[in-house]
Amino acid sequence: MNVAVGQSINSEIYVENDYMGNLSPEDLNQVKSIDWVGWFQNWLNFLNLTIDLPQDCELSLKLTGDRQIQQYNHQYRRLDHPTDVLAFASTETDLILPAEFTEPLYLGDIIISLDTAGRQAKEQKHPVKVELAWLSTHGLLHLLGWDHPDDESLQQMLALQKKMIYSLNSFKFD
Template sequence: MDITAKQLVNAVVYVENLYEGSLIDCSLSSVKSIPWSSWFQMWIQFLDSQTVMTKECEVGLRLTDDRQIQILNHQYRSLDQPTDVLAFAATEVDITIPQDFEEPLYLGDIVISLDTAARQAQAQNHSLVMELAWLASHGLLHLLGWDHPDAHSLKQMLNRQSDLIQLVEIQPSY
């Protein structure tokens, strides 16, 4: 896997932890220790080789619980149920970014339910940190225009997520 990029892209990640659920303390401490900025920096650097980006971009990441994500899922997708991750892109996929664009490009917001992530991690028999990396990378791909309306595009997106997960070299702790 080639992870060289044409230019350095600086990614700024704004993390907002609004979790009010009942995860055990060791799970919460592992979430607090996640190097989100480093992860997004690596992922965006890798993805920049396939997309045209500005030199700087910004991403919002909100960690929340099932109750809050259900409200958002109902409001924006008309699905009155919790989900694992939501992505709200700030730009259209077809946007043309001028070469001399100097401002950071705001890609959008990713919202992750820690409750759902914890259940999925347990069901998949891997760590909460691994699940959060999986969900955050999925959200980032959506912000960059990836979608999965059919089995073929879902497979492509999941393969790209696997590439991104390999970049952050998560230790298999439980």
């Protein structure tokens, strides 16, 4: 990857909301109030302080419901049930880009079920906006190569997610 650790990342974030479920009006207003582009830009800049990221990158975020995410989960993971977040990285290995390559690197796609996010927010007793921050950071880290095959790596990933969310300066936990 062409990298510049510590410099601001130039990113394009594409957000598609095709949710047709029945979140409460309050939860829907929280979803509509989220500055998704600002969140992801902040997180990419935050991560770029400590890891190598491409200087120019793109990713997409799709907000949907349980029915559609279950179809994706079944099609791509052979699991026939809804899930909270899916991430489809565009590259699976470190990529060495030629110096003359000027196009942004497409990191991949994140899909979040607002139905599941709403249920999980209620279970965790926090606003749906907080749950969406957790799911978004989780998806982004998967796009960037993180995984959690065991409990230790999951705990490390969750700790990094918490730092990323804190970096927004609008969330408090505990």
